[in-house]
Amino acid sequence: MFEFSLKTIPDSLRKEIHDILSDVVEAVIEERKQENDLPFMLSKAQMAKHIFNVSPQTLDAHVINRKDFPKFKAGERILFPRDMVLEWIRKNLDVMADIPSNQGGK
Template sequence: MFEAKLQPEADFNNKVYDIFYEIAKKAHEDVQKETELPYLLDRTKLAKYVFNVSVQSLDAHILRRKDFPKVHVGGRTLYPKDLVINWIRDHVEVSDQTAPERNFGVI
């Protein structure tokens, strides 16, 4: 009869701690970056720092939407950071809703 026993590496706990520490550190850095942005963003900063896409992609897929938050100041259109972030949260599609027939993860 064959028997196998799995044992973690001697340094396993430290490696897991390091992984979680890096995740928490990255999350903290993201929050700091968010708070450093000005309250009203122009479309270039919005594309780069919030959506991480080109200005052209932002124009084509997001900024033309009537429900996207914007403020007109003089001849400029600016985007309130907090309202934009809330808008994104309200418009995120979960994979189960998008493709319920697909199996994600380990099967």
């Protein structure tokens, strides 16, 4: 649990800080609710739309075929465990700093 005290801060600033923190907490709660509204096992189309916000083709080209990306084969269909995908994203967010830029054909 997170606790903080604003006793030594002027009332006007205290209210502003409180409002900002309330907005942050509300956003985090809403984000978690949206994540939990998704099915436990996602199709490629669901994952592309609701988690990555890209086309399924972009997922094929850049994400799904990675050996470390979580997937589950059910017959001929490949499904993606929601919680494992979200955890994979959290663990790999800083990877972009290590990828060289192709800007300007360099």
